[in-house]
Each structure stands twice: as structure tokens, then as C-alpha cells.
Amino acid sequence: MRRHNIAALLGLAVVAFLAVFSQAEALQSLRATKYVVITVVVTPSPAPVGFLRPSAPAGARQPAAVAANDLLANPFAGPRRVAASNTAWDVAPGGGTMVAQSTVQPPPVPVQFVAKPDPNSIYLHVIPHTPELDVPYGTTNFACAFEVYTFYDKAAYALNDYGQGTTKSGTGTYPIENFPTTSYLSWATPDFSPTFHAYWNSGAPGEKVWTGAMNQAQQHCVDLSIVVPNVLPAGTYTAVIQYNLLVN
Numbered sequence: 001m002r003r004h005n006i007a008a009l010l011g012l013a014v015v016a017f018l019a020v021f022s023q024a025e026a027l028q029s030l031r032a033t034k035y036v037v038i039t040v041v042v043t044p045s046p047a048p049v050g051f052l053r054p055s056a057p058a059g060a061r062q063p064a065a066v067a068a069n070d071l072l073a074n075p076f077a078g079p080r081r082v083a084a085s086n087t088a089w090d091v092a093p094g095g096g097t098m099v100a101q102s103t104v105q106p107p108p109v110p111v112q113f114v115a116k117p118d119p120n121s122i123y124l125h126v127i128p129h130t131p132e133l134d135v136p137y138g139t140t141n142f143a144c145a146f147e148v149y150t151f152y153d154k155a156a157y158a159l160n161d162y163g164q165g166t167t168k169s170g171t172g173t174y175p176i177e178n179f180p181t182t183s184y185l186s187w188a189t190p191d192f193s194p195t196f197h198a199y200w201n202s203g204a205p206g207e208k209v210w211t212g213a214m215n216q217a218q219q220h221c222v223d224l225s226i227v228v229p230n231v232l233p234a235g236t237y238t239a240v241i242q243y244n245l246l247v248n
Contacts, residue, residue: 029247030246031120031124031246031247032123033243033244034126034243035241035243036126036146036243037131037239038145038185038238038241039236039237039238040135040226040236040237040238042136042137042234042235042237043136123152124148124150126147126148127219128145128146129146130142130146133145133224135226135228136228137232138228139228141224142224142225144221146222147219148209148219148220148243150210150212150218151212151215152212155214155248156211156213157245158211158212158247160205160207160208161207161209162199162204162206162207162241163183163239163240172201173237174237176201176240176241177201178202179201182201183198183199184198184228185198185199185225185226187224189221190223191220191221192220196225204244206242
């Protein structure tokens with residue numbers, strides 16, 4: 001009897017383990033995906049102020065002749081020249097002067113676009129507020145750059161995020177570079193914690209943003225913080241963040 005009891009207990013333990021394991025695996029089922037595209041515009045440092053050659057006093061006479069070196073620097077320096085016949089200033093006949101000509105354009109072809117609503121928006125959608133980050137060098141924070149809405153009516157769920165297209169190795173692009181380089185773009189959900197986290201840059205499954213119970217709708221602001229290193233050239237950069245709604 002004791003052996004049968006032990007076998008029964010072991011069987012129950014295995015069943016319980018499989019149940020827990022299956023629930024954990026089921027939580028990884030992808031229900032919806034959204035992409036947040038953020039444009040980062042890095043403002044260059046102020047340009048150095050140049051020095052201008054002092055101009056001649058008002059009423060001063062201009063020299064009649066201009067040195068050859070000055071003409072090379074400014075072909076229009078010196079007295080005004082007027083084209084005359086039998087000189088090098090004449091425009092040769094048929095000198096290639098182009099006059100704009102009208103052309104016949106084909107009639108436009110009507111194109112009709114049919115916008116279909118996203119069926120998954122009832123479960124996951126994004127409300128953008130600051131799609132473009134205009135930043136100087138250093139660290140800049142943006143309060144509630146966008147909001148994320150989550151909901152699921154059949155089971156509990158979890159929201160994960162990561163830099164779209166990132167991997168565990170390789171050369172990524174600013175501001176969400178590949179692991180092990182730390183992302184220059186960080187996020188925080190002030191409803192839960194004001195602490196910023198560098199965006200996950202090792203690909204799927206990403207990092208957990210928040211969880212929700214069945215039939216629990218949530219909508220939270222996402223703050224952003226971005227660091228612009230001094231060695232980064234000024235210009236426009238793009239960050240794509242992938243949000244996944246995982247359900248069981």
C-alpha cells in the first residue's frame with residue numbers, strides 16, 4: 001500500500017508540475033502586436049561665428065582695377081561689365097539657352113484606398129503624444145510621450161516590449177543598439193514606478209511592462225529618456241519599439 005501511495009503522490013506531483021509548466025508556456029501565446037515608431041532629431045551644437053572683412057567707408061571711391069587674385073576669389077568684383085559685339089562677353093548664337101517647354105501630362109488614374117479597422121485594437125493600441133524627439137546633446141526626458149492600452153476578456157495577460165529587430169549580438173543602430181551595448185533610449189511607467197529602464201535590445205520575448213487580470217482594461221503613460229553622446233553626429237534617427245500582448 002505504501003508503494004501505491006508513493007506512486008500516487010508522485011503522479012500528482014508530475015501532474016501539478018505539468019499544469020504549472022503548461023500555464024507558464026500558455027502565457028507566452030502572442031495575441032496582439034503594436035509598433036511605436038519614434039523619430040529622434042539631434043540638434044547640432046551652435047556654429048562658430050565667422051569674421052567678416054570690414055567694408056569700405058561710405059562714399060569711398062572703389063579702385064578702377066582689380067587684382068587677378070581678387071577676381072579669382074570673386075569674379076564679379078570690380079567695375080560692372082556689359083556684353084558688347086565682337087567680344088568674349090557675347091552669347092554665341094544657339095548658345096544652349098534652355099526655355100521651359102510645356103509637356104502634355106497623362107490623365108490621373110484614380111486610386112481608392114480602403115482603410116480597415118484593426119481588429120486587435122480592442123486588446124492593444126497606442127495613443128501617441130510626442131512621436132518626434134527634438135533633443136540636444138546630453139540627457140533629455142519626455143513625460144507621457146505616448147500611452148499604451150491593454151485588455152483581454154478570456155484570460156490574464158502580460159505586456160512585453162523590446163527594440164524591434166534587435167538581437168543578442170551584432171551592430172545595432174542608435175538609439176536602441178544591440179546587446180550587450182546599453183540602449184540610449186529608456187522608458188518608465190510613472191503609474192507604477194518613475195524609474196527609467198533602458199529598452200530591451202536582445203529581441204523576443206523582451207521585458208515585462210505590466211500584467212493584467214482577465215477583463216481588466218489598463219491605459220498608462222510611458223515616459224521616455226534619451227541620451228545623446230557627444231560623438232554622435234547631428235541628424236535624424238529612428239527607434240522602433242515592439243509591444244506584444246501575451247495571454248494564456
